[in-house]
Amino acid sequence: MTVHALALRLILALSLLCFSAGAAASAEPRMIADARAMRLAQSVAWQRLLHYRPGVWGTPVSEVDGEEFFLAPTGKHDPEAELEATLNAFLAPVVPGHEDAHALCRFPARRFFLDERLHLEGRLHAPTCPALAVYNAALDPEAVTIVYSANYLNNPASAFGHTFVRVKRRRPAGNTEPSERLDFGVDYIANTDTHNPLLYAFKGLTGLFPGVFRFHSYEYKIREYGNSEARDLWEYDLALTPPEVRLFALHLWELFATHIDYFYLTQNCSYHVLAAIEAAAPRIDLLSSLNTVVLPKDTIKALFTVPGLVRDIRYRPSLRSQFRGQVARLGPREKDMVERLTHDPTAPMPSNFSIVERVRMLDAAVLVLDARLAKAPKSGKNANIVTARAWLVQRRDLLSQSLPPAPPISAPLDKAPERGHDSMRITFGTGITSQYGNGFATFGYRLALHDLADPPDGEPELSQLQFLDTHLRYDIGRRALTLDSITFAELLALNPLTRFEKALSWRARAFGVRLHDRGCATSRSVGRSAPRPSTQPSF
Amino acid sequence: MADTYVVFSGALDGIGGSLVRVGVGPYAGLRVRLPAKTIALLTGSLSYLPAQRLRATYDVRAVVRSSLGKDVAVGVEAAMQPSSLEVQLSSYLYF
Secondary structure (H helix, E strand, C coil), X not given: CCXXXXXXXXXXXXXXXXXXXXXXXXXXXXXXXXXXXXXXXXXXXXXXXXXXXXXXXXXXXXXXXXHHHCCCCCCCCCHHHHHHHHHHHXXXXXXXXXXXXXXXXXXXXXXXXXXXXXXXXXXXXXXXXXXXXXXXXXXXXXXXXXXXXXXXCCCHXXXXXXXXXXXXXXXXXXXXXXXXXXXXXXXEEECCCCCCHHHHHHXXXXXXXXXEEEEEXXXXXXXXXXXXXXXXXXXXXXXCCHHHHHHHHHHHHHHHCCCEEECCCCCCHHHHHHHHHHHHXXXXXXXXHCXXXXXXXXXXXXXXXXXXXXXXXXXXXXXXXXXXXXXXXXXXXHHHHHHHHHHCCCCCCCXXXXXXXXXXXXXXXXXXXXXXXXXXXCCCCHHHHHHHHHHHHHHHHHHCCCCCCCCCXXXXXXXXXXXXCCCCEEEEEXXXXXXXXXXXXXXXXXXXXXXXXXXXXXXXXXXXXXXXXXXXXXXXXXXXXXXEEEEEEEEEECCCCCCCCCCXXXXXXXEEEECCECCECCCEEEEEECCECECCCCC | CEEEXXXXXXXXXXXXXXXXXXXXXXXXXXXXXXXXXXXXXXXXXXXXXXXXXXCEEEEEEEEEEEEEECCEEEEEEEEEEXXXXXXXXXXXXXX
């Protein structure tokens, strides 16, 4: 994490300590009257800024759950009361030494919104807001990008993928640092407090974990997802206007100071990232295109429902994809040499290899070792790998510093997440069985997500992830409706076995199925299956 | 792959006549990407059922599924178990 990221975190923490309800004051009656006349509390922009959505009875309820987010006692359910309380708090006197606690400093996005409509400047105090000033200077946003971190079943926590935001900083004059080092990655995550898998699942599904917005340097996020977790990143630059980008950053400041209960299947990382975008750009409607169950991939597809919203797409291959891509470019003799180099970095290269070929092989060998290091960062074998890698880098530098590294691997456009099929599936079928000698009709419903025979675009080629896959069967001759099978959960990860990769393939599932053997005539069985990992190339 | 599973059912004649079946055996498959966004998938498992009246069972499945668009597919599926052979035509809608 960079120094400015740490400084920003510290400022946020200190400002949270200072937060307290602002002293009550009475807004100018004219201001309140104007807000009422303009029906600001009912405006889409205000409702989104406060994250109001229609509740069970159709009345607005804010999805934000932290009490500190509301200035009116009834603010969670009453947009108008919250707006008027906000105006009152904005007019409250500033307590010297506690400027950061003033509503003007705590809710800069609300101030931005109200000022645009009620022209408040000149009628408000002007607290210095030291913490907010540091935040604004550190963030200095120029653009906003949604980042999709691909799912990779060998890391089950990433089974559905993840979306987060890259806030691109304005590059200071003369700064030549890579933009990844300057930018911030912001995500909404569950603040978990248990390692018990059952409790974890229960609390995650029922919203018992508080969800919080957190930021890191973008470089850290790349290392976390792209290197350690072997997940490709897809970046979607959003065509937001400069005021929308600014409002987004100010709104993040408001959200950093509170929490929103985290629901894994519905109000999750992807949902609230889109909600924050909608709050900053009310002209954009994203959440309405989502199903009740929200998966990260769905939110990427939602971006494409707004024409022109996605300005540019970039693919950032994980370390694993980079090494696979580079190795795939090599011929058999070169692969043999790369394999030898990974075991013995001092191995001599045959003289009939050209300089370009040698550099290419050394680069590939370094990537192979990088991928091994990322896979087991704390393994005891790592000292040897680090030494071997250093040797290879030195040999490469001695050979030629003028030759550029191999060109980046091209983006697998057919695997872009927006090209994938939707998450839920229904199936209609008809067939014939030898068991009763007659026909049947089937109906199936699957909550999520993908099996090996589903349309392959936008999905990992060799993994299967299914939840609640249910099949009903109507037997025409017997006139009987039966539950034919139900898969509660299934995870299947197939890994290629090559000279450079030895990851095991595995599958686990919990299911119920109607058996058709002599061990029990057409009975239902419920089971758990956990195949032992295979050491053979499969599928 | 090596497949291990445990299933429970009141109607099962499982281990020692109980309602528990345990199966162990190989599980394998072949997936082929055919032209026109079509995928053929063949999977099969052979399970040894230790200490059970039925000594072994198997399950062989073949699927050929073709995408008609991003969210629509059609396919043919066949499944074979000791007491049944089934063939069905299916349509798939993703939403």
